[in-house]
Amino acid sequence: GENVEQHPSTLSVQEGDSAVIKCTYSDSASNYFPWYKQELGKRPQLIIDIRSNVGEKKDQRIAVTLNKTAKHFSLHITETQPEDSAVYFCAAFSGNTGKLIFGQGTTLQVKP
């Protein structure tokens, strides 16, 4: 069935450095790719999303890139801050099943 692979599972960076999280998807009909941030004990919150007709989208320190040919997309966080520490989930909307498929999650730790 359709799946989304997310790497790395854990990521530790120094404050001010950049962080990159990568996801690959299997359904070539996928057309919507959201990213969620989940702080400890809190709900997942949508931080950025991209649709398949766009290659890149940026919102302040956060950017997402999409390579449809290779079927992968990435989250880039620049100038990381301690409050960026959280679990990040990627997801891909499967056009075949009509469902949002989530990656396994990446725990990001930003050290002050």
Add this chain to the structure above:
Amino acid sequence: DVKVTQSSRYLVKRTGEKVFLECVQDMDHENMFWYRQDPGLGLRLIYFSYDVKMKEKGDIPEGYSVSREKKERFSLILESASTNQTSMYLCASSLGGNSNQPQHFGDGTRLSIL
């Protein structure tokens, strides 16, 4: 701002009990979803609904059922709870006729089955 409210943050039940998890959204969203979240497995879809009285199986529906009698409310039912259903349960809602729209999550219910 979208508000998705789950009835309990923490719940402890016994094996074999029938368990009800309730979710209410206040934005008139057509779509509602139930996920379970387990470490290293991400969010896995249990059931979803695109309209009142409508339901579709997700990826892991075994041992669960759902009810959507009103547009704003989506209930998850564990017919006979088992210890392997101990998990965090997340409800979500979204606009539109399919799930190709941002989903908004509730705070989650941490369910323990003893």
